[in-house]
Amino acid sequence: MCISKPLYMELRFHGINLNNEFGGDVIEGLQGHPSLERLDFGYITLESVVFRSLGKVLAHPKSKLRHFSLPEFCNDERLEWLCDALIGSSSMKRLCLMSNKRVTTNGWKLFSTFLHHPKCKLTWLDMCFTDINDEGINILGSALKGTSVIVLNLSNSYGISIAGWRTLFNKLSQASVKRLDLKNNKIDDDGLAALASIRTLTSLDLTCNTSSKLSGWQSFFNSLQSRGAQLVKLELSNKKVDIGNGTIQALGSLLRSMSTLKILKMKSMYSSYESVNISSQDWVSLFNSLQGSNLNLVELDLSGNNIDDEGIQLLIRLVSCMSSLKYLNLSCNQSVTPISWQALTGYLQSPNFALEELILNGNKINDDNMVALTSALVNNNALKRLSIDYCTDDENINDDWDENDVITERGLGAIAALLCNESNIMSTYNSNHTLWVACQKCDEEYLPDDLVSLLRINANKDKVEVARQKILQTHFSVDSTKIQEFLDMELEVMPAAIDWMGRPTHDDWSGTNLSGLSLLYNLLKRLPDLLDSDAHKKTNAAKRKRIV
Helix, strand or coil, rough: CCCCCCEEEEEEEEECCCCCCHHHHHHHHCCCCCEEEEEEEEECCHHHHHHHHHHHHHHHHCCCCCEEEEECCHHHHHHHHHHHHHHHCCCCCCEEECCCCCCCCCHHHHHHHHCCCCCCCCEEEECCCCCCCCCHHHHHHHHHHHCCCEECCCCCCCCCHHHHHHHHEEEEECCCCEEEEEECCCCHHHHHHHHCCCCCCCCECCCCCCCHHHHHHHHHHHHHHCCCCCCCCCCCCCCCCCCHHHHHHHHHHHHCCCCCEHHHHCCCCCCCCCCCCCCCHHHHHHHHHCCCCCCCCCCCCCCCCCCCHHHHHHHHHHHHHCCCCCCCECCCCCCCCCCHCCCCHHHHHCCCCCEEECCCCCCCCCCCHHHHHHHHCCCEEEECCEEEECCHHHCCCCCCCCCCHCCCCCHHHHHHHHHHCCHHHHHHCCCCCCCCEECCCCCHHCCCCCHHHHHHHHHCCCCHHHHHHHHHHHHCCCCHHHHHHHCCCCCHHHHHHHHHHCCCCCCCCCCCCCCCCHHHHHHHHHHHHHHHHHHHHHHHHHHHHHHH
């Protein structure tokens, strides 16, 4: 077979020993590889001799490497080797140096020289868990001015002080960074104010930044709104993030103004043990303020919060107007009672419904809810994944819940009926062939065999074959009398029926795979004239005679 264009290839070395002559030869053998675009070394020790071999690979003039990852084992000397190897590369776009804690300020100075090189075309830089300090981050911030870096990950940078973050953000306001990951850092009110001045940002993750207070968050949201922030993604998760009370009003005003926002994550912002939480009433206020707005998200994650019955009603009304929403995570909102989850049935039937994944595990959802939800999903082929809880015994029920708060076998039966309506062949054909249901809190062995089989069949991409397999399994694997439906067909339709019965499944088919050949054999045995050429001639002659 001749391949005119080299295939994209990635190579990952994880958990193996390369510190010998063979390892060096393996690495050197990658020099100038025509299709190698990604090379990852995952937390493995590299001796200097192997590291130098790696430098030859990176520096090779025919290198096509675009993504290189070297976590943990860099020091100043090795970072210098790495920069020397990369300094003339224009193909390298993504560089991961995460967890390299032994690089000092001198090492970051050398790295900044690489960033400033006119041939450096890096667009993505991952430096999480590096322990870079204030002096190093100051150097890095200056180096990023005028570069092509648009994605910067500085999460878990515990060596940067509150003052260091302010300095960095002031420098980044003159850079081109668009996506900034700042999880688990010490950013105070003044730091947030400096962060808001970076006008290029489209993605911002501030998960677990607990050094800012209510007034700081309020000012931050107000500043983003006044400056016309063009964020596409915003994440503000963690129960200790001090957002609530008056801050919710500022956040609501910001969200209303951001027609560009597509991903919003505000998960785990409640704990019964913490004093800093978004209360149920705060969620009601936020959802009320967003009614009638132009907010049209693609992903929304509000898991692990204190949303109550009133809040969930308002939220469902809000998302029902979002024609682009594909992912919705409402797991672990345990203040919502089963009766209020019934509001989801109207949403599932909404003309704007485009949702592909709905996560509801960890909630008080019972069998009645599942019967209503599955009824609403009969004509819904957009939803591809539903995540729920199935309790197999009393040990899986939370202390403050009762048997009316959980899904049991009756709820699972409603799911099975949705996936395969056994009333008749057409009902089976028109069943839901797209949905995958993930049942948390139990292994697959606890689920009914028929449901497991149907879920595995639904996992296949060929939905025409999915429907055929369900019909074969439900109507023809046991009851041979239903073959009469084929016997009564017009002769002109029979070739299509024969093709339907004898069609093979794909090689990558998963789950139950029933052959239609037995059905085809029984059909031909009952209709021997189908294989009798003389009988066909007589039939055709009779037809011509009737026409004359």
